Amino acid sequence: MKRRDLLETWVAAAAAAALPAAANSTVALMHRAQADLRRLQAHLHFLADPLLEGRETGTRGYDLAAAYVASQFAQLGLKPMGDAGSYALPVPLRTSRLAATAPSLDLCRGETCERLAWLDEFSTRPDLSVLHSDVKAPLVFAGYGITAPRFGLDDYAGLDVKGRIAVVLSGRPPQMPSTEGAHFGNGRTKAELAARHGAVGVITLATPRSEIVAPFHLNRQFADNVAMDWQTPDGRGGSDIPGLRAAATVSVQAAPKLLAALGRDYATLVSDAEAGRPLPRGDLGLVARLVRHSVHGQARSHNIAGLIEGRHPRLKDEVVVLSAHLDHLGKKGDTIYPGAMDNALGIATLLEVFRLLAHGAAPDRSVLVVALTAEEKNYLGSAYFARNPPVSAARLVANVNIDMPILLHDFKDVVALGAEHSTLGDAVARAAADLGLGVAPDPQPEQSRFTRSDQYSFVRQGIPAVILGPGGASFDTKEDGNALMRDFRRQRYHQPGDDLGQPFHWAAVQRFAQLQWGLAREIAQQPERPRWLPGDFFGDLYGR
Template structure:
């Protein structure tokens, strides 16, 4: 009770009017640190969507927006945009995944050889069907790839390799290698399920053993007005992942061993496709429920009579993984740093004597760790006319552990956001650089992609590997974070943050916002952009 009152007092004090409204030239490091320390404190229990810890964090953000004078753009005159949620968690006994060849059944071991999530549609799901191998499960004519050519997968479960073929352009490859993209394509061909095989390459990005960490977590989806899950892929009744160790057991019917198949992939040789000569059965029992979380939305209205009706979105996700048993996952870099940056950029922009020409929506998003739920809901149900959303800039997990002098901007090359990023970075003495970790597929793995799918040009910024300090290897530090602390309890306040880098990063975000808010032309997709052609809106 005493802790609860303390937190309420902290939130209330932050909402008091501020009389020191002078705009600093650069981000205020002390403020950034203060936000970070509150948001990543173990008292918030990892800020999992739908929990008290998340609600406390959201109240904190709302109070900061109120202090800065942002206009509330949530429901009923508040800062909170409610996101209705469906929930589902696996029930005992554990899920069952079986293979049948020539009338003989064999069972794969749960979490050692296969993983799956709770079913959002049914409390009891029992799906059986023949297996068909479809390479990577990608159809991309511009890259000469069609894994479904000549295949009949109607009523079957498609088996695909994780990710995308080596050599595909990074961001386009990230789209085609995305699990949801593969499910949607399989469903369009009439498949009823998708089994993804882990590969040595995918083990680097998302090791299979991490499935144990999420086995008891609650799956969520935003709830449409008809009661369905808003992210549901119609027709996809069975979805599972199989480990590197168990994958060869599914591919015996190809006449080519798993190791040979992987070697063919790396060498760029064509893969065999076709029926695997076995059936699979996936059985799951799930417990359903409902919840509600919310995005936190504040507005700084533009000054230009016409351009103020165009909105730039600056977003960051507020949620993290919560706690498992007594172990808290604080999510300091992922993504308390992002929210601290969001609040500080709002402070830099709010006290301007003359606001930007365009309006800016500052949005703290829920449910990113549950599948980009808050951003998907917001992009589809914005509090302003959907056609008025001109661009989205997202802040997610900037790994600020070195004195970075390069900026990486996935998505920038596809729209006029790219030149804007270069100009903003240049004013701070920074260069733009290619993504040093393209295998992470960052452009399709965070909230900015929810806006892209609605035809809105978007970008996400992060530090490059080069450092102003010749003794630092930024790439090594970022790789070490991903290996040792990403989605682990060690992503906490004890990490060796580079404070000057955090200050520079927040300043950069503010400079980019100024650039986008003042340029005469509305951000648009570039001619020939893959994402512009796939999702772009007329005139967008």
């Protein structure tokens, strides 16, 4: 029996066994249900165990994790929302990896050409559309590659990039607000904008600031990764950007080779950009040629979804989505990337929140829980789910996403990315206050976390969303929470060291689950449907 068939059969059987429990659930809701630390630890220890080999999408390790989550849903009596009475929602995927022949990027000025060094000076990803990609076009510098009238920025004003490759700085001006800046600095946002202007490709220049968030040298570590996209019924890639045929990143050290025609050294140019000073833009006098050879395939994975049906005659038709991604990076050779913090802990929290919800009185609104696949593949599982939900899309009213809560200190405040854009902010404040917690601003806006996880797939479909994480303040005055979180990101994020040997702060783990349960109850019980705030940027851009 094929692995995916085994998974679907198993979760269908588990779901069928669980249905009577859902019908007979009559346990009254306590004033404040208590998160069970032993359960949280048990989930975490199983999901981050080397047995699961890092839970990479499309592997046996991921399928084992998915079967585990489905079994927990069945025990809780959640209504199955997958195919054929199961919890499993198939996600059809196309795959691509780079062939043995390394990609090449040549820069030509007249008859003189220079080839950049693969993984030392440039990186690129496999092409998901064609097996052999050979794109040659002139280069045009477009600043950050952002058009944001609300913030007085239009990097494409007066530029002609049709049939050319846009060269852009990584990120966005630091003066932009955290979440709006995350949107405009997002690579996909930039690529879509460049394509709308007629560009055939985008080359992104690394900067000293981007090196803090995503060091260029890590491209070597993940060069052999399999790229994925979700597949439409007619075989197209769900994330395809029509017209865009080339994409690459150039290191800080090699970036000056592209910008010599501007007559300004790279460090000065980046400094001017970050200070909001005008930048020279235009033709760079270079023609670039990017060649890639890829090997294509197909894969299949699953989102795992279950429902607690609401009890209110009207509000039960509105659905709050609680999500967390189940996948991680898998293994490289014999080295396993366990993904304990990212995101075994998030799934453990999700399971405990739903246990508390399922064992209490049913909420007014329905609550849909989903363990998502392929977050580490550019959020494909959530993108597919948000566009193909198991209930009518119009019923989805809010998303609360849990991703990599770095719980290493006794946190006393919470960072709620996205809360300031909708009425979800009020629910966050009430849930936090109930535990004696404050709400703090994003301490690391340069991380652009709002667009780097699954909640953004829901935002792009017009659904208000929020993701919570611990703030830097601690009940223990000897702890520097921000320093501990920065150290994790620098030393263990997406590394084998994100394992069970880390010094988890167990009181914080329990408190975080308690907070997530309180927020879910707040949103599910509030009389008014969650909505974007009047004049909000994301509400105006994506609201429905």
